[in-house]
Amino acid sequence: MGDLYRSHSRTGLGVTPFDDARRAVVIEEPRLPAPWINYLSNGELHAFVSQAGGGCLWWRSPLSFRLTRYRQQNLPLDSPGFYVYLREPRGTIWSPTLRPCPTAVDERRSEHRPGISRFLARRGELAVELTLFIAPDEHALVWDIGLRNAGAADRALDVFAYAEFGMFDWQQDTDWEYYVRHNLNVWFDPGAQAVVYLYHHHYHPKILEAPLAWLAATAPVKSFCGDRDVFIGNYGDEGRPSGIRQNDLGNAEIACGEPCAALHTPVRVPAGGAVRCAYFLGVTPAALPGWPAALERMRGTVAALRQPGRVDELRAGVERWWTEHLAAFHADLPDADCARMINVWNPVQCVHTARYSRSFSSQASGVRGMGFRDTCQDLLAIAYRKPDWAERTLLYLLSQQGPDGRTVHECFPGESRPPSPGLHIDDPLWLPMLAHAVLAETGDAALLERRVPWLGPDGRPTADGATVWEHLNAVVLFMESHLGEHGLPLILDGDWNDSIRKLASPARGESVFAAQQYVYVLRLLERMARGRTGTDAERYAALRAKQERAILACAWDGAWWRRGFDRHGEPIGSAACRYGQIWINAQSWAVIGGVGSRAQHERAMQSAFDLLNTDFGLKKLHPSFRSWPEEADPYSGYSPGCGENGAIFCHANTWAIVAEALLGNAERAWRYYRQLVPHLALQKAGLQRYQAEPYAYVSNIVGPENPKFGWANVTQVTGTAAWMDVAATQYLLGVRPELHGLRIAPCLPAAWTSVTVRRRFRGCRLEIAIRKPRGPAAGVRRMELDGEDLKVEDGALVPATALAGRSRARVAVEME
Template sequence: MVSESGSQCTWAQNSGENRLTPWANDPVCDPTGEALYLRDEETGEVWTPTPLPAGSGKPYRVVHGAGYTRFEHNSHGLEQCLTLFSSPEDPVKIIHLKLKNNLPHTRRITATQYIEWVLGTTHTTNMAYIIPEYDSTLECLLATNPYSNEFGKRVAFLIASRPVHGLTADRTEFLGRGGTFTLPVALLRLGLETRITPGEDPCAVLQLHMDLMPGATDEIYFVLGQGNDKQHALDLVKKYHDPAYVGAAYERTHIFWDKFLNTIQVKTPDKATDLILNRWMIYQTLSCRIWGRTGFYQSSGAFGFRDQLQDVLALLPIDPTITRSQILNAANHQFEAGDVMHWWHPPSGRGVRTRFSDDLLWLPYVTALYIENTDDFKILEEIIPFRRAPELIDGEDERYGEYSQTDLSFSLMDHCQRALEKGSTYGLHGLPLMGTGDWNDGMNKVGEEGQGESVWLAWFISDVLNRFGSLAEQIGDLENAHRYKSRAKKYIKAIELSAWDGDWYRRAYYDGGETLGSKWDDECKIDAIAQSWSVLSSGGKTSRSHHAMKAVYDRLVQHQNRLSLLFDPPFNKTNLDPGYIKGYIPGTRENGGQYTHAATWTAWAFAKMGDGRRAGELFDLLNPIYQADTYEKALAYRVEPYVICADIYSKEPFIRRGGWTWYTGSSAWMYRLGQEAILGFQKVGSALVMDPVIPPEWGGFEVEYKFGETHYLIQVRNPAHITRGIQRIELDGHFFSGLTIPLVDDGIEHKVFVFMGKKLR
């Protein structure tokens, strides 16, 4: 992880529990535990090729791409290019420096790479236990933390591309007592003292010399990594001492990301849509949400049960094996009773058991969608153990621990069925119990006493039951198919009977029976997700759902501020206690701000209704590129314009300010919103379904899909400028009725034309 200032944090396996270098949640100072210093040996000047911690004061150009970050800088008579990237196949990070001498005399430059070891969660709690070591034969600094329960055998290392001029493993020696990263004391003198002492204040510092003739260019690199054990670490050291291999690793990084991100490429009339869908949303989802599970606002390292299950849905048409793996990973963290761990840390599986009511239902939901996409019914036969633990007792909302696995394993089908049974609860109004939160974690007090009910959850579970009921039909389990679909109807009937408020659906009922999300409430009168899921679940009465979505558009979409709110008004003075959500400032995060995850559902609901104008309008509204395409917008937004953020504030003085970028599940939903709901590109079994719902001003668009070794070039034409409707489909000169395009991986390029319009008789 790297910021535009050059602040960096590196980890292996678990970004929260096994950080190699520090993570700092300080957007003001942006401190770092990694830095590369340059020193002119003639003048003694010291600076960094990054803006921090010791920038030269001259401009820097920062390029962040898929799998790499590059800093370009010109100062002190040197053109400087620092590139950071990680290997696609090994646990190493490569720090590559290229210098060009633009002065008419020879330059002697010292490059000093500094690494502050953590080997755990924080430097201060682990520094006394870290054991540094220097291997003089391989010229590598090693470090272990044998007191780490889960990562104690792993060995971290730092190496350089040429003979080392100086080294130390003592942080105090390098920085000095009370020293700063701006000018370490060790860089005010020649050489380093080669202190390798355990139990002190550990770091890793390697120093190299670079001699540059006038006009000459020189390149060096450092490699930071961690092996499973010492032998593995030394094997990696030997491998990455080879400059040719390091250069090839950079190319392999580009090849990997280009292949993955280019699987589906779109070309629409809107360039910002293309940029988001072709690279950034799916890159954010895989690199940050699924692999890293960390960001600048939160460094977790844990898997969230519902979180990563939703994330991997975006990867289904690209690499369904990732989706499959996460389904099985999630099932492995389910208890015998059917409930699940809200989150857990790999590799031990330590995590928290809670009373969240929706977590467990995402397992059958995602499993059903995975099978619909892949026809991989065999996944239902996969055998996975449960977790074993006493159930939560009365008054116990959560319990953190490391839970053992059952001796016996059970099929994924059994896991999904137990989730459906455990999740099928009923309150006074026939709606499912909310527990200590449904999708909205912040509403953790609404149903804390076991009586509160969730309208959103009723929509969601009805959708899950219907999907799994259809799946049961496909495998011949007619008894469960009937049972699940009947149960779904029962929930929908309860919603229509008890949750319709006259203009929209209520959000929930408190333990005491008070309404939440009603037009009679002073705060949180209308909640978006109770309306959008009446459409997304296909359960709501059409007239009511459409009326409710109009209320969402009129009351929650702020065109002038480019916001699509979660609910309104925010919680502030109500005597009722919905939960910790009320602790947020009104208009912040879930408390009446734009919560982008839910905002994608609002847009998707309009797409499902066939309203391409509003769906496209809301997609543009959510697109981060359009949040910062002018100086005034960027000044208000203040966060990256190329990745999605979790929330945007809706009240002054912070209105339109973004928050919590990168590490948000809204990236996967934003990608699916554009790809599936608006462009209508969906893979179903061994076929593609094209059912676009687009803005009427679009005359068409193109999709290039790489299916194995085969390219499908799809051109959608919309001469009548309608929002929805397929007249006919042409595949390699053959016409098809309906919306389906058969897929065959035959290595041939196929051309598809999709003509929008009224169906031909």
């Protein structure tokens, strides 16, 4: 067991100390205004758990195989979860987690680490530690429990574990539960000494893949329960269940009703000593075909999990995975707050968004599939750590594209359902960005020759297909066939800003933002085409020049870039507008896309700072649109300062950071970055107002035109994570992969004099030591690779050819 009284460096709030040496956030007061969750996963079995013990477990998809229930937004907050109860001989019941028992304890602490959560509590002379993680090699959530007795006499205890099962298919559980609860069995299997749950509703779309779920223990089982109503009791609750109060779970098995799994295991903790026990909440896939083969497989899995030392081996495997993943990039910085996010918590969150898109969290209900634009962006932050993962996802996303270049807006790789048909102008544009990110990391141009099926009109892959390069060419075909009267891309159903569709119609309404992105994408395609035969590079260059001319002819408003044109041809995002006069994305993407002059870039970004910046970041637009009841036909139902109507949209802030870094405005770029470091934002707003996790980015923060200014929303599953990672590693620190090598273009604060970055690149472990004089830096003056000078006249690039055959190398960078 760990030390319950370990000391930590604090953030000043007393609730969010970080133990950076152990990559841990330690929550010393778990009674928070909102759940702060951690994701646990082995890639197929997934869970999230809060600092209070609430959480949910699912296999593959939270839509089709949600194993346990979790009730977002309902009271009691953050329930149910993965609950352990300790019953003392005189009947006192308490838990290592804040939920579910109301019994007071003398000490309590929660701790989240990558892939592992730990809960510690002490009541009198008895301390308990619960550690949760998902086994990397088995489909099981491990509940590792340690008990320590500081007293002079042995302590007898009854330990209980409890989880509430659901009906797997979330929609059926929500809409038809009162019918489908008659399609299940829960029983105790003597061979495995486990509670077993078999769900067999014939209308489940993937019933033959549905797993067998089970709960087993390492200690001998005294009693069990598979019926939630029996376990809880009439009008009871999870705080003091009837079965635990009676110290006998009743051994209830059911063939219909409300399923659960509860186990009762007595233990004795010796005086001055400690004991360990464990529970395993797991699944065995494909329960029904060939029954009872799944039951035999389950028994084998449980037996293997019970082997001495196995729990420790599995936990070590989780830690190894995360250590390897985080080692792909590490920066030694003079700013501990920034270093913590860049090295640990931001890349941790990027794994979660790559796995879950925008689907499931303590706030998000899990009904969404894989957002097309979302996943393209999420994998940008995976490409340089796990390029194989990014490549697999890219190939899948390409299979969701039609021959005319259009893509789906949302797809469901884990479900038997068609993709969402929405037509958003920006969806295809993210494909070349992800393809370029993968190619820049691997250097494997053969990827472009891989064949991928098209998506047919019926939502299924066609028998024929095309190369990756032909798929990317189709993006250009789509864009060129969807230009409006100003020569700019049509808005269609949205252009990343979904609400902007209100101002457009299918044939009218144009996006300057999408036009700037299109210019950027054409430049990427032009670079990728340079190494290929044919005239694609020249064609893309010509199309890029045409699009730039179209933007310059209509989009400059005098002090910033317009956002677009509405269905009547009137400007959106102009000083002449009543609301929404300036929008952040059109200013940042002009710089990223290289559209316009340096003077225009500087003027537009200064306007963004003057009109959009707050203590918590840049607003999405200004001023906010009024909504009902003030306006009879408002732009949006969002209240002013909320969501896409004037909130601090953190995702959009990342592009402003990139833009300021590209302009060389280091102080402002890092100011924007630090404004959104989550625990710094929490400190400024205060815990009760900000509410969200101090270690994970959010989608948006309510803006100053709203009384709830500073409230952080849509936590964890947000595109902010990937783009903040890209902004920090590739633009602020400036270590950016390109097709022919690694670009070194740091944009560092004046007060910094040195930074060291360790990064894997194409099989070589690089140590990049960056030195600069105190004060503003003008760029890279000199660069060496293992003591030999590299040319920097055309930009500081470490050529991939120079790294060939090296497993380790040192790059020395001097800035001027």
